[in-house]
Amino acid sequence: MPAHPHVLPAPPALTETERDLARWEDDGGPAVHTRPGPQAGQWLRIAAALTERLPELAGREDVIVTCEEQTRSGAPAAFFPTQAALEIDRSLFAPLKPAAINPTQVGDEENYPVAWGAFTHEAAHAAHSRWTTPPELRGTALDAAAQLLEESRAEHAHLHRRPGDRRYLRAAVRTLVMDGFTSNTPTDRWQAAGAAGLILARRDAGILDPDETEPLQQTVTAVLGPDLLNTLAGIWTAAHTTADDNDRAMLEHARAWCQALSADPAGPEPAPDPTGRRGELAEVIGKVVGAVMANEAAQAAARSRSEAARTARTRAKAAQAAHARQAAETAEKxxxxxxxxxxxxxxxxxxxxxxxxxxxxxxxxxxxxxxxxxxxxxxxxxxxAYRERTVTVTASAAPPGRLNMRGALARDAQKAAGATPTAQPWIRTQRRQGPTxxxxxxxxxxxxxxxxxxxxxxxxxxxxxxxxxxxxxxxxxxxxxxxxxxxxxxxxxxxxxxxxxxxxxxxxxxxxxxxxxxxxxxxxxxxxxxxxxxxxxxxxxxxxxxxxxxxxxxxxxxxxxxxxxxxxxxxxxxxxxxxxxxxxxxxxxxxxxxxxxxxxxxxxxxx
CATH class of the missing domain: 3.40.50.410 (von Willebrand factor, type A domain)
Incomplete structure (x- = not known):
């Protein structure tokens, strides 16, 4: 199953360079002298702006965001719960120059939807990933299954709070998923289940559309069989309704996942099947991602046309108002x-x-x-200019009006029969003179x-x-x-x-x-x-x-x-x-x- 290092209990161990830079000056000074890049100040500004925007996404004000040239986790973006830290790879903002990026301005995220989608995903973890795997179970198949289920569960919970972030999560699906599947990934049961847990679970979470995930649905059904796939779908659906801090329930879901795939929960992840066809999952997931990107591009174009039309209407109204003012001034003169x-x-x-x-x-x-x-x-x-009088005829059960004998007899008959009288024997004619x-x-x-x-x-x-x-x-x-x-x-x-x-x-x-x-x-x-x-x-x-x-x-x-x-x-x-x-x-x-x-x-x- 592909690694998903998005939520890490602690940052990776310091590198030799980082340890050298951390030495005190009285111990000999830093062994390595580094000079900040020419755009380092801009990235510090962007990181500070992202830190300022994070509370509106995660509801937390204690998380610090950093923009790294190379993330310490190795993932495009990651969240460290114990340090309340979030890192994001600078390359996600490409091809924009740092000077053109201004997250402080609401709406600027439209210029870098992929980066904002990865940022939103980690914000979802910051808001909803309130449980951790016990230390003794880390690195096991149980831990891998639990982290897999947490990916779509956190996004599902986030969408309930902020449904408008859906398109950003969709824009980042390539970044969040594709890195874990390569041409060397075999098409065995464990890997196919991982692909389903990442893609089909996001479909059921409301992030992806069924037509976009149909190619993967067919592939994993052929590998796992419809019964097993339905069992796994039931597990991730149950995970979507699990509370943020219910670690026991999440571990039980992960245990059920391992048992359904005949994997030892306490052991390591199953080794790849050497007989499995390699690259098939990466190819079909590429098709899914391509369909998502095509739909997002079409929707972005539609939004752009709508915005252009709205802008044109606004300008037309402003021009019309200005022209009306000018006409009024001309008339006055x-x-x-x-x-x-x-x-x-x-x-x-x-x-x-x-x-x-x-x-x-x-x-x-x-x-x-x-x-x-x-x-x-x-x-x-x-x-x-003369307008004929309008005539309105209304029927009622009581005066005023003219009594219609047929209606009166019908009403008496209804009463005699013990039925609720519905006849309306009184007819009123109103004539009003129309305005000139x-x-x-x-x-x-x-x-x-x-x-x-x-x-x-x-x-x-x-x-x-x-x-x-x-x-x-x-x-x-x-x-x-x-x-x-x-x-x-x-x-x-x-x-x-x-x-x-x-x-x-x-x-x-x-x-x-x-x-x-x-x-x-x-x-x-x-x-x-x-x-x-x-x-x-x-x-x-x-x-x-x-x-x-x-x-x-x-x-x-x-x-x-x-x-x-x-x-x-x-x-x-x-x-x-x-x-x-x-x-x-x-x-x-x-x-x-x-x-x-x-x-x-x-x-x-x-x-």
Whole structure:
């Protein structure tokens, strides 16, 4: 059975070099002068950090951890109960450089799962291996069997406290198991039982998966037979439920193990069978370890993808929040009372040296036709916002409600028959008026030089929509922004205009993205529950740096459920993606078109 020097009653005997280094100076001084390596300080820091982290794994604060270039036990990691010491081989952290290792930082163990798995295994021994083999039995087959059973028992107990450490123990399975099996290991009963006690017992402890251990299951079944393997499985299962300090029970389990394999408990371990096929166990355990590593790699990749997706969502939310704050600031500057034209940062460089002039040329009283159009639109919006009353019919055994005679007779019959009455003869009908959704309409009108013919019709439409919204519902709002390089408010949210604001179109540039931001923030166009509509009046002849950000804003609005209408008057319009194009031959048709779209948006709203 392979040696498992993970829990040693005492450290190995000192070497000659160690004894020389331990001599006092007055006895002649150390016979050997050693110089610490260039990274010795880093490994001392790592060992101190591991010592600091050990209590969270083992629940003990008295254990000192050391990182050795070559462990004294010869194992990759070991725990010395009598000295409360734990050693770990530095090579387990490869290929990381010591400066890149920081166990003090929780989560850093993700960078060296194999080393952390071996560390966790020894921490499990520190927490749960509270029994020892009597000195007179050490080195016997009984001792070897007991230490074998303790391997999976300690990990099983550890997982009950810290189930999240499973993946680290799995990552270290090669380190904890494979070193004991080589190409010279014969496939005899004692060795096969040892492989089962190390691998299949970890399966039953919840560390490995059945599909990963299936190759070894078949091999040891062929060597031991199903009955003997079931007997051994019963022994390690019983060991998993044994208390940490119950040395008598653990020794009895080890005795039963030896007896099942016809080995003398008081004698040495059985000698390897020279006729056994050599290397078979190492090969099949290699397959098990390979399957475990492949599954761990797949799970690590899945965790990495999940973490990347979570990080991307977090960044997207942060970017969205930052954009919302920027949009709110833009809306505040554009819609502030008496505000001058606002030039966004994206246009400041192009507008440098030029004063942002307002396209507004003045105001006029609304015409009779415009007043009539506003009233007609208000009536249409109120009709679109109306929701039928919801009717709820409930049945009950007692009033209030309308008595249903058939149900009453059925209830009387149930009572006469001595049965529990279940009929509910009283029918109650409740009618509730549904909520009326408000309207949100944002109009962005292009006032570059190519839109000169649309200026007067859009100014009229802006007043009509704003007036109708104010007449429809106290919570309904609309706003209009004239955009070129700068943004100028024509109508503002929550303020019913008394006069029509007129403007001309003779500017340059297109700040549609920023105009959309201001309208979105000022009217809350992203929030469901209202009739939401964004109207863009433009020919769409934009440069790439102007069209791309505007298309992103439009896509976000459409995704939130806001309708986006593109009004075009040019014979060859270029609407941005995601908009509903309405090409008008006469700019005077703008007001009816906007009114129709607003009514449709309100009618389709689910409050």
């Amino acid at each position: 554009v819609f502030a009372p008496g505000a001058r034209p606002f030039t966004p940062d994206s246009q400041r460089e192009r507008a440098r040296g030029r004063r942002a002039l307002s396209p507004v040329t003045g105001t006029r009283p609304p015409t009779r036709a415009e007043k009539a159009a506003a009233g007609q639109l208000a009536r249409a919006l109120r009709a679109a 959704p408000p309207l949100r309409v944002g109009i962005a009108v292009d006032v570059s030089g190519s839109m000169r013919a649309a200026a007067a019709p859009i100014a009229s439409a802006a007043w009509i929509v704003a007036k109708a919204a104010a007449l429809t519902d106290p919570d309904s709002r609309s706003a209009t922004i004239a955009y070129r390089r700068s943004l100028t408010a024509i109508t503002t949210p929550g303020r019913a205009p008394t006069r029509v604001t007129e403007f001309h179109a003779d500017g340059g540039g297109h700040s549609l993205a920023e105009a959309t931001d201001a309208l979105t923030a000022g009217l809350d166009l992203m929030t469901p529950g209202t009739g939401r509509l964004l109207v863009i009046a433009s020919d769409g002849c934009y440069r790439t740096h102007e069209a791309a950000p505007a298309a992103e804003r439009i896509a976000a609005l459409r995704a939130s459920g806001c309708a986006v209408l593109w009004l075009a008057f040019d014979p060859d319009p270029h609407p941005l993606p995601g908009t509903t194009l309405l090409q008008l031959t006469d700019p005077a048709q703008a007001a009816p078109a906007i009114s129709k779209a607003a009514t449709a948006a309100l009618a389709a709203t689910n409050p």
